[in-house]
Amino acid sequence: xALLEIVDVTRRFGDFTAVDHVTLGIEGGEFFxxxxxxxxxxxTLLRMIAGFDLPDTGRIVLDGRDLADQPPEARPLRTVFQxxxxxxxxxxxxxxAFPLKMAKTPAAEAARKIDEALADVRLAGFNHRFPxxxxxxxxxxxxxxxxxxxxxxxxxxxxxxxxxxxxxxxQMQIELINLQKEIGITFVYVTHDQxxxxxxxxxxxxxxxxxxxxxxxxxxxxxxxKTRFVADFIGTxxxxxxxxxxxxxxxVTIDVADLGAVTVAASATPAHGAEGAVAVRPEKxxxxxxxxxxxxxxxxxxxxxxxxxxGDVTLYNVRAERGHLVEALLANSGAGLAKFFEVxxxxxxxxxxxxxxxxxx
Amino acid sequence: xxxxxxxxxxxxxxxxPLLYLLVFFAAPTLIMVLASFRTPGEFGGLAPLxxxxxxxxLTLENYVRFATEPLYWQIFVKSFWYAxxxxxxxxxxxxxxxxxxxxxxxxxxxxxxxxxxxxxxSNFLIRIYAWMIILGPNAALARTVNGVLxxxxxxxxxxxxxxxxxxxxxxxxxxxxxVLPLYxxxxxxxxxxxxxxxxxxANAWARFWRITFPLSLPGVYAGAALVFIPxxxxxxxxxxxxxxxxxxxxxxxxxQFLDSRDWPFGSVLSIVLTLLALGLAGFAAWIGKRGxxxxxxxxx
Numbered sequence: 001x002a003l004l005e006i007v008d009v010t011r012r013f014g015d016f017t018a019v020d021h022v023t024l025g026i027e028g029g030e031f032f033x034x035x036x037x038x039x040x041x042x043x044t045l046l047r048m049i050a051g052f053d054l055p056d057t058g059r060i061v062l063d064g065r066d067l068a069d070q071p072p073e074a075r076p077l078r079t080v081f082q083x084x085x086x087x088x089x090x091x092x093x094x095x096x097a098f099p100l101k102m103a104k105t106p107a108a109e110a111a112r113k114i115d116e117a118l119a120d121v122r123l124a125g126f127n128h129r130f131p132x133x134x135x136x137x138x139x140x141x142x143x144x145x146x147x148x149x150x151x152x153x154x155x156x157x158x159x160x161x162x163x164x165x166x167x168x169x170x171q172m173q174i175e176l177i178n179l180q181k182e183i184g185i186t187f188v189y190v191t192h193d194q195x196x197x198x199x200x201x202x203x204x205x206x207x208x209x210x211x212x213x214x215x216x217x218x219x220x221x222x223x224x225x226k227t228r229f230v231a232d233f234i235g236t237x238x239x240x241x242x243x244x245x246x247x248x249x250x251x252v253t254i255d256v257a258d259l260g261a262v263t264v265a266a267s268a269t270p271a272h273g274a275e276g277a278v279a280v281r282p283e284k285x286x287x288x289x290x291x292x293x294x295x296x297x298x299x300x301x302x303x304x305x306x307x308x309x310x311g312d313v314t315l316y317n318v319r320a321e322r323g324h325l326v327e328a329l330l331a332n333s334g335a336g337l338a339k340f341f342e343v344x345x346x347x348x349x350x351x352x353x354x355x356x357x358x359x360x361x
Numbered sequence: 362x363x364x365x366x367x368x369x370x371x372x373x374x375x376x377x378p379l380l381y382l383l384v385f386f387a388a389p390t391l392i393m394v395l396a397s398f399r400t401p402g403e404f405g406g407l408a409p410l411x412x413x414x415x416x417x418x419l420t421l422e423n424y425v426r427f428a429t430e431p432l433y434w435q436i437f438v439k440s441f442w443y444a445x446x447x448x449x450x451x452x453x454x455x456x457x458x459x460x461x462x463x464x465x466x467x468x469x470x471x472x473x474x475x476x477x478x479x480x481x482x483s484n485f486l487i488r489i490y491a492w493m494i495i496l497g498p499n500a501a502l503a504r505t506v507n508g509v510l511x512x513x514x515x516x517x518x519x520x521x522x523x524x525x526x527x528x529x530x531x532x533x534x535x536x537x538x539x540v541l542p543l544y545x546x547x548x549x550x551x552x553x554x555x556x557x558x559x560x561x562x563a564n565a566w567a568r569f570w571r572i573t574f575p576l577s578l579p580g581v582y583a584g585a586a587l588v589f590i591p592x593x594x595x596x597x598x599x600x601x602x603x604x605x606x607x608x609x610x611x612x613x614x615x616x617q618f619l620d621s622r623d624w625p626f627g628s629v630l631s632i633v634l635t636l637l638a639l640g641l642a643g644f645a646a647w648i649g650k651r652g653x654x655x656x657x658x659x660x661x
Contacts, residue, residue: 050560072559085557089575090657097659098571102562128658146561 001064003028003186004049004154009058011044018044019055020210026154026188031180033189035197036207037233042190045207046156049188050079063153073102077154078147082162084139086131092118092142093127099150117149120179137168144179154186161196173199194234198222206230213361222281224267227361231279238285238326240356244276252276252358259324262298264356277359284355285328287316287341288348296350302326304345314340318349390635397423397628405622423629433613433630437637440610443524444593447531451539451588452581454532459543459580463550477540485534489601492530496520496602526602531592538591539584546580547573575656578649585645590638610634 002025011019019041026032034042047053049060051072060067067075078099086095096117100110118124121141131139140160147155160176161169177200180187191197197204198218205215206229214226225231228239242256252266254276264278288294290301302318305325316328326349332338341347398419400408412418427433462473480488495502498519507517520526550573558568574581596611603609610630617627 052556052559072556073562073564079557079560081553081557083551083553085551085553087554087558087572089653090659094657094659098558098563099561101659102567130657150562 002026003030003063004188005059005061006045006049007059007061009045009048009055009060011041011048011053011055017210019048021058022207022210022212023058024205024212024215026186028153028186029184031177031187031189031200031202033191033197033201033204034207035191035194035204035233037192040207041210042192042207043158046079046158046188046190049154050077050156051075076152077156078150078152079156079158080140080143080147080160082159084131084143084160084163086139086142086146088131091128091130092123092134095131095142096146096149099146103150105150113149117145120148120183121145122175136164137172140164140172141175148183148185152185154188157187157189159191160189162191162193169196176200198234206233208233224357225279225359228277228279228359229361231357231359235281236327237279237281240278240280240324242276244270244272244274247272251353252278254278254358256324258322259320259326260300260322262356263353264298264358265354266358268358268360270358278356279359280351280356282315282327282329283313283331285326285349285351287318287328287330288350290346290348292348294348294350296352296355298353298356299348299350300326302347302349304341304343304347306343307340309338309340314338316341318347320349393628393631396624397632399625401623401625405624407624423625426626427629427633433610436608436610436613437633440593441637441641443528443531443609444589446528447535447592448539448585448589450528450532451536452585455536455539455543455584459540459547462540462544463547474541474544477537477544480537486597486601488534489530489598492526492533492602493521496526496529521602522604522607524603524607527599527607530598530602531595534598535588535592538587542583542587543577543580546577546583550576571656575653578653582646582649586642590642593638594634 004026006022006024006026009019009022010017022041022045034045036042044053048055049067051067051070051074054068062075062077087098090098093114096114097110100113105113114127115124118126121144123138123141123145126134126138126142131142134142140163143160144155161172164172173196176187189197189200198221201218203215203217204221206213206221208229214221214230216224221230222234225234225237231237231239240254240256240259240262242254242262244252245255245261246253247266247269250265250267251263252270253261253263256262256278262278264280270276286294286296300320302320305317305319307317308315312332314330314332316330318326318328320326328349396407398421399410400418400420400422402408408418410418458477462470462477465473494500497503498521503520506520510517554572554576555568558572563571594611594614595609596615599607599609599612600615614627614630614634617623617630621627
């Protein structure tokens with residue numbers, strides 16, 4: 001049984017269903033992420049785990065114990081808030097000491113734990129600073145130290161990096177990964193940032209309209225999205241839609257009206273004639289001059305309509321002969337200066353059957 | 362040029378209030394300080410500044426009198442207690458009220474604030490006289506209280522012309538001065554801090570005592586000063602509602618100026634009152650700062 005079990009939890013606000021029959025199991029020592037757009041119910045779910053809100057139906061079970069009758073102050077888990085919520089009238093030490101004081105920890109033990117927690121987040125010696133004397137990243141670390149100092153079973157993080165600038169965010173991501181590995185506490189992380197979720201998590205639950213669309217490891221989520229929403233929300237993709245023509249040997253062929261027949265891998269066997277949808281990531285589409293022998297079962301001709309040079313990669317928009325606009329991402333990994341197809345160039349594009357993926361929903 | 366201009370602007374805007382304070386505050390205070398070293402006139406007011414031989418008639422006698430007659434100290438101490446009790450009663454009553462207003466819906470907030478300042482719309486003295494009626498021996502309140510006491514075989518007590526009447530009215534009059542600064546402070550508090558405190562294991566009492574209250578201290582200080590200082594020197598309320606034993610220092614100062622017509626001694630008492638109020642405010646701020654510093658480092 002998982003450490004933290006969310007069993008068929010529903011939460012409604014008036015007519016709006018914020019969390020809709022969600023069932024999840026979060027394992028001990030896991031870095032688990034709830035990912036989704038704003039309003040998808042991820043924060044409501046986190047608040048229910050923390051105890052600030054109660055489910056209308058369903059149970060939240062930690063370590064085999066139903067949390068329903070435990071107020072937030074009694075739950076053995078801690079939250080890191082998006083705004084950090086450091087107590088402005090207390091020093092770093094006062095903030096980190098707070099949960100120890102609430103737990104009536106003896107002074108000597110408390111002092112040792114405070115120093116340990118501050119060392120864990122690389123803030124040793126900052127004891128007597130006030131929050132307003134710290135940078136954004138340092139405040140973030142104090143919030144984490146304060147949450148970790150009592151060694152909770154689970155740490156809940158509510159968009160903790162959203163207020164930081166891009167460079168600092170990347171650095172903090174690495175620190176979070178290392179910290180979680182070091183102390184081995186289960187992290188439940190809420191974010192709307194898919195790159196952050198992919199970078200940090202062991203497993204991700206993608207939420208939409210209060211439901212879990214897909215629960216998977218980051219590479220499977222990106223490589224094998226189950227639904228159109230997941231395919232679209234995580235990264236960018238070419239979404240190809242059309243009736244199913246054929247389905248055999250773990251492959252499905254659909255007729256895309258403005259592109260042509262597309263054959264890709266499928267884990268399910270959709271019925272003949274049903275509407276099928278295929279996701280192909282732009283970086284899996286190859287481009288070449290007309291007549292080039294490109295590898296890949298799906299081959300189409302087209303004209304470059306526009307391109308965006310981004311330094312390491314170039315994103316091409318190619319108009320297929322029948323009208324579909326295909327995105328292709330090419331790495332500029334050759335030696336010397338990057339060479340481009342120009343706008344108006346006729347090109348061949350191709351992708352392998354196993355480069356695409358049939359979506360179930 | 363532009364610098365001269367901006368200086369002119371500064372003087373034009375800050376000049377009039379500055380002048381007003383100089384003429385109506387600094388100058389009278391200075392006059393009072395001078396008066397405290399002079400001799401009372403035969404028929405009140407002040408004796409001539411120069412003696413017949415032309416020497417200045419300045420004396421420390423008024424201060425000596427104050428220092429050697431314990432009666433005045435006793436009245437100061439009594440006034441201090443009345444003001445202190447008033448301040449605490451106002452704090453205890455105002456805190457929940459200010460919290461309620463600060464947390465209520467925007468629509469209700471303005472209405473509630475209006476209700477708090479509504480009493481200012483009627484005259485101060487009229488409001489005190491109203492208490493004479495409320496506390497009077499034939500009013501429902503006195504009848505009920507004495508009825509209950511009578512049932513237990515206790516002799517009836519007068520509510521009016523008592524320390525009780527004075528304190529009730531002191532609290533009533535000063536309550537808005539505590540509510541408003543407290544509200545202004547509490548309204549700015551970040552609710553997430555309370556969520557965080559609860560998440561870190563703090564129960565309702567700990568959340569109040571360690572988060573809300575210390576963060577509201579600037580409001581508490583402002584309110585306490587606005588209540589304590591005027592309550593310390595008040596004379597109208599004990600005059601109208603108090604008994605013979607409820608004379609406070611404000612009444613004595615008034616007596617010195619108007620009845621005894623001893624301006625120099627009245628000035629001495631006024632100066633002592635001002636210095637005491639300033640000293641107490643400073644002392645309270647110092648105590649508060651030490652407490653906050655202890656709390657800040659997590660030692661408290």
